[in-house]
Amino acid sequence: MTENEQLFWNRVLELARDELKQAAYDYFVADARLISIDNQIATIYLDEVKQMFWRQNLKSVILTAGFEIFNVEIKCHFTFEEPKTPTSFEEQGEGLVEEVLDTPHLAPVVSNIDDKYSFDNFVQGEGNKWAKAAAIAVASSPGTIYNPLFIYGGPGLGKTHLLNAIGNEILKDRPNARIRYISAETFINEFLKSLQTGKKEEMKESFRTLDVLLIDDIQSMGTSKMKATQEEFFNTFNVLHSNNKQIVLTSDRIPDQLNGLEKRLVTRFSWGLTVDITPPDYETRVAILTNKIQELPYDFEQNTIEYLANQFSANVRDLEGALKDIDLVARFKHVDTVTVEIAAEAIRARKNDSPKMNVISIDDIQEQVGKFYGVTVKEIKATKRTQDIVLARQVAMYLAREMTDNSLPKIGKSFGGRDHSTVLHAYNKIKNMLAQDDNLRIELETIKTKIR
Structure with missing residues (x-):
């Protein structure tokens, strides 16, 4: 690495540290590595799940460092393959925190956040890494990225953990921030109580002056008897969102499957980022x-x-x-x-008392993938290599590894006797595509819903 390249990268790290909160810097930036700069393109190694954050939040950092060191515009190319000789750089400077959320003139809020939950004790795996990355991004810059953030998945997978971790991370830097963690059921009960006691205006003010609203199990609000509550939440959502206040919601299903919720609410839930958490592998x-x-x-x-x-x-x-x-x-x-x-x-x-888990088979995956892409299971298993069949085959292999505990050789055998290296290639291919193609990610989430 040349001296100027190292100066450039040191400056990138310095600017990023000033720009980001510590947790975001540690998660998204600290492990990144500059490989080289050729033809005004900086090749940067990082985990693929962090690529979107860099593209959305660190463009100005790269631009500034490029002009300062080289006096030209430097563009980025990201690689997800571990460099053969990683180079470490000394972290420089302490980040500056802008206290934009504190509103001391208002009455304090009982946040209800459980301080035992943090990003540090959230165990990351393939099934939750996107959700964790999005949660850290939100905590680092509330109201400016992924607003609202909608996390969905089955019970006991870590949704509540991430909600509380977001609140705790924000409160580290801004202890006076008005943050509220609440379940949808409690929101309903508080709203009904405010009607009974004539304190509806007080409830309105308590929620609409929040800096961050973390609401759990939003599907609980989806019944025909909750029209008035939905109306109140709709108005609260609009006020917070229009004032760039952060909203994070969790659910056991995707927004489009929230039966009983008004369409206008469901539409707003999809304004930001929707991510899922799947059972741990x-x-x-x-x-x-x-x-x-x-x-x-x-x-x-x-x-x-x-x-x-x-x-x-x-x-x-x-x-x-x-x-x-x-x-x-x-x-x-x-x-x-x-x-x-x-x-x-x-x-x-x-074990005897627990409900039996629905075991997903490779046959189920092949069938649902085939239906979605309009190809037969026979074609998926065969050797034909038209574009639509190849995509369906690779998606099915990817999901077989993600959603089952089968070994690579066993998966390969279920796809017409293919070698385990073919399965691994397909898995990595789809994995890399998902980091860049939101449409493909939506397609896979739709297929997953059918399989489950």
């Missing part, structure tokens, strides 16, 4: 368990962790519940090390 479940057992006073054999990761695959709450059961049994037995036998004994009742 095996590797993520192992990571979650490894992280959570640090809180327990026992050693866990590695095969015990792997055993538990295979027993509960629907959501994180099942894993947490299993550890509570194990804690009880281990205390009773006075053990120092949790074996597979102890774990199996502890979770037996939970």
